[in-house]
Amino acid sequence: DFLNALLEVVPAFGASTDDLERCRLNGMVDCGNRHEHIYQRALLLVEQVKVSKGSPLVTCLLEGPSGSGKTALAATVGIDSDFPYVKIVSAETMIGLHEATKCAHIVKVFEDAYKSPLSIIILDDIERLLEYVAIGPRFSNLISQTLMVLLKRLPPKGKKLLVIGTTSEVSFLDSVGLCDSFSVTYHVPTLRTEDAKKVLTQLNVFANEDIDAAAEALNDMPIKKLYMLIEMAAQGEAGGSAEAIYSGNEKIKIGHFYDCLQDVVRY
Amino acid sequence: DFLNALLEVVPAFGASTDDLERCRLNGMVDCGNRHEHIYQRALLLVEQVKVSKGSPLVTCLLEGPSGSGKTALAATVGIDSDFPYVKIVSAETMIGLHEATKCAHIVKVFEDAYKSPLSIIILDDIERLLEYVAIGPRFSNLISQTLMVLLKRLPPKGKKLLVIGTTSEVSFLDSVGLCDSFSVTYHVPTLRTEDAKKVLTQLNVFANEDIDAAAEALNDMPIKKLYMLIEMAAQGEAGGSAEAIYSGNEKIKIGHFYDCLQDVVRY
Amino acid sequence: DFLNALLEVVPAFGASTDDLERCRLNGMVDCGNRHEHIYQRALLLVEQVKVSKGSPLVTCLLEGPSGSGKTALAATVGIDSDFPYVKIVSAETMIGLHEATKCAHIVKVFEDAYKSPLSIIILDDIERLLEYVAIGPRFSNLISQTLMVLLKRLPPKGKKLLVIGTTSEVSFLDSVGLCDSFSVTYHVPTLRTEDAKKVLTQLNVFANEDIDAAAEALNDMPIKKLYMLIEMAAQGEAGGSAEAIYSGNEKIKIGHFYDCLQDVVRY
Amino acid sequence: DFLNALLEVVPAFGASTDDLERCRLNGMVDCGNRHEHIYQRALLLVEQVKVSKGSPLVTCLLEGPSGSGKTALAATVGIDSDFPYVKIVSAETMIGLHEATKCAHIVKVFEDAYKSPLSIIILDDIERLLEYVAIGPRFSNLISQTLMVLLKRLPPKGKKLLVIGTTSEVSFLDSVGLCDSFSVTYHVPTLRTEDAKKVLTQLNVFANEDIDAAAEALNDMPIKKLYMLIEMAAQGEAGGSAEAIYSGNEKIKIGHFYDCLQDVVRY
Amino acid sequence: DFLNALLEVVPAFGASTDDLERCRLNGMVDCGNRHEHIYQRALLLVEQVKVSKGSPLVTCLLEGPSGSGKTALAATVGIDSDFPYVKIVSAETMIGLHEATKCAHIVKVFEDAYKSPLSIIILDDIERLLEYVAIGPRFSNLISQTLMVLLKRLPPKGKKLLVIGTTSEVSFLDSVGLCDSFSVTYHVPTLRTEDAKKVLTQLNVFANEDIDAAAEALNDMPIKKLYMLIEMAAQGEAGGSAEAIYSGNEKIKIGHFYDCLQDVVRY
Amino acid sequence: DFLNALLEVVPAFGASTDDLERCRLNGMVDCGNRHEHIYQRALLLVEQVKVSKGSPLVTCLLEGPSGSGKTALAATVGIDSDFPYVKIVSAETMIGLHEATKCAHIVKVFEDAYKSPLSIIILDDIERLLEYVAIGPRFSNLISQTLMVLLKRLPPKGKKLLVIGTTSEVSFLDSVGLCDSFSVTYHVPTLRTEDAKKVLTQLNVFANEDIDAAAEALNDMPIKKLYMLIEMAAQGEAGGSAEAIYSGNEKIKIGHFYDCLQDVVRY
Ligand SMILES: Nc1ncnc2c1ncn2[C@@H]1O[C@H](COP(=O)(O)OP(=O)(O)OP(=O)(O)O)[C@@H](O)[C@H]1O
Ligand SMILES: Nc1ncnc2c1ncn2[C@@H]1O[C@H](COP(=O)(O)OP(=O)(O)OP(=O)(O)O)[C@@H](O)[C@H]1O
Ligand SMILES: Nc1ncnc2c1ncn2[C@@H]1O[C@H](COP(=O)(O)OP(=O)(O)OP(=O)(O)O)[C@@H](O)[C@H]1O
Ligand SMILES: Nc1ncnc2c1ncn2[C@@H]1O[C@H](COP(=O)(O)OP(=O)(O)OP(=O)(O)O)[C@@H](O)[C@H]1O
Ligand SMILES: Nc1ncnc2c1ncn2[C@@H]1O[C@H](COP(=O)(O)OP(=O)(O)OP(=O)(O)O)[C@@H](O)[C@H]1O
Ligand SMILES: Nc1ncnc2c1ncn2[C@@H]1O[C@H](COP(=O)(O)OP(=O)(O)OP(=O)(O)O)[C@@H](O)[C@H]1O
Ligand SMILES: [Mg+2]
Ligand SMILES: [Mg+2]
Ligand SMILES: [Mg+2]
């Protein structure tokens, strides 16, 4: 019966709503139209999987520069769907394991998903799952073959599955043929000046007259790096000013902000 | 006796008529002359194997772009033959296995086939069986050597075997010498505008006046991708319209169809 | 005594007259002067080994394009010699074995041969024995080293050995230094128009007036491929005509023959 | 309670205050503004980690030529912070271990750190941890993958961690993608003439009139090499003068100093 | 005492006078000045080892094209010395062994030699001992390192050792640094026309008036290949003439000799 | 107490004064200023290690062409120091060992040295310790990493260590970064004509009037090769003259000397 089925899909290792929440530690702010568009499209895929008869398996790749918000976006889709089985597959829970063991874990997540009528699997940071390094390049072919087969293999009759992958190395994924394994691909971008301005306004740590200058300087920064930079700047030149700034009593000094920007951006 | 012989060829793992049917989940529609021609020729090979004395082993390769319908075609030939032993060898049932184990499984399928008077073996997605990846390139030489020998080795006296391979990486297969191992090779193509129009007409999800425009936009799309695209478009911009469209009450909006086409086609 | 000696040379695995016969499944037809010349020379080597005191080991390589008749030729020499020990070493009986095991098997065949006063060993498809693949290239150096030593090592006093190798990858064999390990090398060619005509006349499946045209179209085809092509053409366009053609009641239609030629020849 | 927690973070192997002190065997002298600036910034990061809510993990890379003072600087930051858990991860305590064992040790250090509310981990000489060698190049991908994941993985709720890496092979680290894994990077430089003069003045082993000439000759020397050079020169041409020089009774002869400089600098 | 010492040097595996004799199966004929010169020089080295105090280890490399007579020459020096320990190290007795085992065998031969006051070790076909293949190139670095150390390591006090190596891949040996490990190197050449004429005269299988023409055609042939060619030619065009020719009753027909030359020489 | 400490440093394998003496089998003659200079500088390093407080570890590399006298020089420094622990690490005592075992042996030597107040370790022929071969190049990264760490790791408090490395492949050592691991590097040269003349005079095997001509011919020869050449020449053209020459009764004939020079020098 249904209760038993639910029990069966208890994850064997890792992910849960809590895990998904940790993926968006700084919460979700409005990052502009392009982020919003991807979110809307992903929700349509969620619905397609739910109602479709002909496509029991839908696969979607979120690619974009490091820190652009891919993982947080995927986690948000997982949380906002009402699917009984949502699991994130991440290298963080498989550090140091042999590639065969990693492979077995990944297969297990899919086998578990096949037991639920509706499932979402997030393959987070696929290049890390593949142990990719640019020199060579080297990567685990065992895992890449496994993913290629899993991304094409239909779930059993009556079961439906949405797979969301994330990567910041899309050209590598392309060169191993993994991009072609996804039905749809969306590019998650860095912040344009206008997007950055929106975000800074929401964070409310700059004096109004500084926001434009700050946003201008941030052009093309990923959202994740922006958070780190704001934190650094909030300490103040001599330290100790963070509390006053987050409580709204003080504002970040634009000069010190520029200094921190130097440290964070690699020249 | 015959009954015993039949028992002996019970597959050791995987494939059966049910497996073959799963290979053409969306059924078979008329995809134009070129698909039809290949199907007819393949049936002639089935007959040649049956009646011939000098060629107890015939081998045929179906190659073509990803999603062009190779697997569905091979499965259909297998179903339409009246051979007592038809088996599909696929990477899907061998995920994560060591190459030596995969190799043993493949050999086992051939050994089983040798016990039946008439057999068909489908080697599906040969590049995946070989664990091929373009970087390097890397692949299992153990399995490629095994296939090369099996594709040349005669079955025992009185037994006959037709092997059908499928691949979307024909130039790789060529470079390892596997193409030369097949007696005949057929190219399974994507859909020309005229073919696409035929298919769309059969699916009956567009308004009559939109079919030409839609087919035009689809030029050179593989049949499998076409099915995915139609499903996406059938959800409608805001979701929820799929049922109405498949029941024939509504038609897909051509504008939304173009939008979905953008997501599916990689630029 | 002699009986015991004979017993001792019973093959440990594989080859026998029956094995040798399976190597020329379609029988031997007259393929023209060049094939004949090689056969005669090979017989002279058989005699040299028998009578010579200074060369207890003679080694001969048959190289030529895939399907040109090398294996059948070597098997025929083995059958036509009156040597008590004739063995074929082939990849077909060693599928999936580890290279060290294959190596041991090969050494065993030589050790067995050393016990017979007069022996022939056929190393069939040496590139396959070496697990050769052009990408890389990759191959088993263990086996190539073993062959190089075995092809130079003298049998014990009083024993004599003729080794016949076959290969369709002569330039690879050359690059690993294996060609130099053979005393003599013969090139087994494809069929010239005049050779093809001879063969077609013997097969008697064409109308007399079509033979010239057919032979012309076949220029440079290997004998093995010719047999496959004839079988395909003999089915007829709609199937079912094979029996009538082989019984001599009907002839192959030259138009259909051209069609089949298209499928078989890779463009 | 707190005492128990403290006990739990007792290091499993290696580092302690004593270990950190051994990292600056020659003590710390004033090496000029650029060294000082980095030290100040690093202390700000220490504070950020302590007070921040949004960035429980801060990572910082010190890169610069061999001997420029990176390790001594990192150790000093560790000593000057008041964090309960400070550990140095160094290849010196893992000589000859298998990469999987090294990997386990590194992970263990992080797991230990996660138990302390505030921790600093120094990854010393990252290229050596990765067993990097320029030929190839070769390195341990297992360890590089592990570091990449550890440098991104958040500590458990309520725990905070500062990771300081050092390397003299920054372009290698960049090519494996490890540079991007650090939030901030500082370049630790060699000594300019003015810096060298400052150091020589503090060491007080030259006659006043020689200091300028000596500093000039030292342009662009790393601080560590400078110490070795001074020691060599202090022996005197015929040996035996070291004690007199360090006690201040004699000064290093500038001519002999130039000679030693030749031996130390590679031409 | 001396008897005991002699017993101790009984070879652990392989070589003996009989083995050495098998290395010159066709006996030794006069091959001209250049062969003679090398033989004389090698004998001088034998004496140097015997009388010298300062060079307890002398090493000498014979290099030259395949079949030029290197092994026979080395064996002859071994036989003609009056050393109590003479051993040949050859790949023939180590077929299929793991490189570590081969390495142990080689070391054992040296350890055995160190027990004899005067020893000769022949390292035959060094490229084969190293499992060399030109593609890659590949070879056993374990064995090459072992040889490099053994060729430099002094025998214990009071023991003396002459090592003679042979190779037909001198440029490979050079590229791994093995040539530099030998104190002296001699090039063993193929036969010039004048040398060939000398040899043919001694063999006495041609009519006097044919010798010049035959020798001319043989220019630059190695002595070993010359023997094989003579044997082939001696069979006669139709076989059966070998006995008559070797007994001196008949002579080889110069026309048939030219034909055989074609088969043996690779174009 | 002190006695116990001394006992503890008994070497676990290999080296002793006897071993060091075997490194200069032909004794030490005056090879000119450049050899002498290096010897003096090395002695200064010995003293620096003894008296210094700031540099408990000093490392010095002797590099130069094969046979130039590096090992003999290092051994002489070891013998002439009055250090209680002097050990040579050489590939000769580790033939055929696995790289991990070699690595353990090397570490053991350092651990033993750390127990002595004053130690010298000679790393002889570092390229051989690393199993270096130019093709590839190949070498043991395990051992190179180990050496890089050992050459930087400080001995325990109160212990002092001088490491002397020798190599004839300095550019290889540089490319793996090992040169940078040494504090000082000296180039040990071949003999200039003037140096060779000095050596020949000391050896006293030429007639006075021949010495200049002989020395001229020897330009740029390493000292080790010079000894081998003299021995060869001393046998005389027909052998047997060695005793007379070494006893001073006869002199080497300059013509025969030139002949031998040809054999020894590679063209
Ligand atoms: N609209 C948003 N979309 C995505 N992330 C957001 C958004 N608003 C705020 N964030 C925050 O920005 C951060 C995005 O980081 P995230 O780890 O998702 O990036 P990423 O692209 O996965 O990075 P990486 O390439 O390193 O994996 C998260 O901390 C998240 O809380
Ligand atoms: N005439 C047809 N021929 C082939 N497939 C058809 C045809 N009509 C409909 N289809 C459907 O199209 C799909 C073809 O997909 P199939 O898996 O066979 O493609 P493929 O070429 O094997 O793809 P891949 O390269 O990914 O292996 C199937 O779902 C099948 O049901
Ligand atoms: N004169 C002939 N010489 C050789 N083969 C012949 C001859 N006449 C007929 N045949 C037939 O032609 C076929 C030759 O195939 P065979 O396997 O010997 O070719 P091959 O060169 O060894 O091919 P491959 O390169 O694939 O190993 C056999 O079936 C044989 O019966
Ligand atoms: N201001 C300073 N900063 C850093 N090091 C200093 C300073 N003053 C003196 N030193 C001394 O200089 C030496 C610096 O060596 P350190 O090992 O830190 O260099 P490194 O850059 O880590 O070298 P490597 O690249 O070899 O790892 C230490 O012995 C330290 O005591
Ligand atoms: N003067 C000679 N020197 C050498 N070999 C001779 C001489 N006279 C006759 N021979 C014969 O010539 C043959 C030389 O072959 P050998 O095996 O020594 O050549 P090789 O150079 O070692 O060949 P490979 O390169 O194949 O090892 C032997 O059979 C030997 O009996
Ligand atoms: N002044 C000298 N310095 C060094 N060696 C000398 C000197 N005088 C005589 N010799 C002799 O010269 C030989 C030098 O050989 P040694 O093995 O030291 O050279 P090497 O450079 O280590 O050679 P390799 O590169 O092969 O290791 C020794 O036999 C030694 O006895
Ligand atoms: Mg992410
Ligand atoms: Mg398919
Ligand atoms: Mg064949």
Ligand SMILES: [Mg+2]
């Ligand atoms: Mg450091």
Ligand SMILES: [Mg+2]
């Ligand atoms: Mg030889």
Ligand SMILES: [Mg+2]
């Ligand atoms: Mg040396």
